[in-house]
Amino acid sequence: MYKGPGLRYLYSVNSVLRRLRRAFNHYLAETEMALGRNRLWSYPSELCIDVSNKCNLRCPYCPTGRGEQGGRGRGSISVDLFRNILDDLAPYAYQLELFNWGEPFFNRELPTLIRDASVRGLRTVISSNLSFPLSDDQVRAVVDSGLSHLAAAVDGVDQQSYEVYRRGGSFDLVMQNLRAFVRAKRELGVSNPYITWQYLVFAHNEGRVEEARRLSAELGLDNFFAMGGLYDDPSWAPKGEYNFNYLKVGEKRCSFLWKKAVFHFDGGLASCCMGFNKHDDFDDFRPGQFRRMWNNEKFVAARRIWTAPLSPLPDGHFCVSCDKVKLFRGLPLTSKMRRPADAEDVPRAVAAAR
Ligand code: SF4
Structure with missing residues (x-):
């Protein structure tokens, strides 16, 4: 498409206005959280949309891996619903995570969804187990879509250490796919997606963290991050103090309730990333109604837990x-x-x- 000087000027004005609106909304949300307001004028500055809740693995401490249906079954978000959510919320947010309870690659429209979010100026993030066959074309389509950050969930350094938690997964396939992403970035001459190896630490794999860090560097990944995994059985607890960031309450408020909106594939609006079952949803997405949803009885009651200790x-x-x-x-x-x-x-x- 021809972009003459007039059109370029309009694009740059539009981009500046977009940044200003996001910055203003971000500071408003921070201020409302600090002041302990329960009913908000601001919109969430971060979004999470679980683009598919299907998965190929059977991780024991994940309800999806355990085969729970949560009252909503399994599925992938439609492009229309995804766009409706972004129409209402992308103007205020700066980041979108396209995953929560499922494997995002199960949504066949993933590159389209990422591109849609990228052109609206959102930073885009996916987390994947990468333990399934991916063709070079599929890898290139994701790299080409403008994805900002790919986190690969790999909790071991060989098949034996890996499959204790990532049941049903193949360590070799993960390595193959990581190499394919690094190669595709090089061939396309791009620096994104930034690739992180995310290693959940449990008792059984705690002794292999440094090996994994070295392997990550050998593969040419951008980052390695070890964090404590969630478990139900205390014998899985690592000895070291890894960052259990799910439990972080340092800011004295649960920031989800002021700053982040989390949607399931069916449009259910959850409290946060921890909401799994349909009956725990705080609302269902309705175009043009988000402010009402964000200030409904359940959200206000949740914020009051933090603002009136x-x-x-x-x-x-x-x-x-x-x-x-x-x-x-x-x-x-x-x-x-x-x-x-x-x-x-x-x-x-x-x-x-x-
Ligand atoms: S369940 Fe409620 S308090 Fe806990 S993380 Fe989610 S939104 Fe925050």
């Missing part, structure tokens, strides 16, 4: 069983995860409110 926990509310809430309120954890070493017995926010 001595208030009674709302009966039957999804967030009440959340370990972040338990840590924040100084209560025993719901799960069998080890309490983080820096968790306070009586959290400062609760003590201050007394």
Whole structure:
């Protein structure tokens, strides 16, 4: 398409306006969280859309891997629904994650969805197990779509260490696919997607972290990141203090509730990445109605848990069983995860409110 000076000028004005709107919304969301507002003017500055909740692996501590259906079955988001969500929210957000409970490559339209988000100026992220055959054309289509960041979930350094958690997966296939992504980037002359090897640390693979870090560098990946995995059985706990970032409450508020909107493939609006079952959804997406959804009774009640630390926990509310809430309120954890070493017995926010 011909882009004369007039058209280029309009593009640049539009791009500046877009950045200003996002920056203003971001600071408004931060301010509303800091002030403890429960009803928000701001829109989420981060988005997560689970583009498919199908998966090929059977990871034991993932409900998808355990075969749970969550009352919504398995499927992939339609391009129309995806675009409707972005029409309403992309003008305010700066980042979109296209994964949550499933393997994003199961959505056949993945490159189209990424491209759609990229042209709207969103930073795009996927996390994949990469443990399935991918043709060179499929790899190039994803690289060419403008994907910003690919996180590969690989929790071992050979088939034996890998398949303890990634049940049904093939370590060789993952390595083959990672090499294909590095090659495609080189051949297309692009620096994105930034590729991270994400290693979940459990007791069985804790001793192999440094080997994995070296292998990641040999493959030419951009980053290696080891973090503690979620588990139900304490014998899986690593000895070291890895970053259990699911439980991070450092900011004294659960930032999901002010800054991040999470959608399932069927348009269900979840509280956060932890919401799995349909009956735990806070709402269902309706075009043009997002502000109403973001300020509905469930979201307001969830925010109040954090903004009024001595208030009674709302009966039957999804967030009440959340370990972040338990840590924040100084209560025993719901799960069998080890309490983080820096968790306070009586959290400062609760003590201050007394
Ligand atoms: S369940 Fe926990 S992490 Fe999710 S929104 Fe509620 S408080 Fe935040």
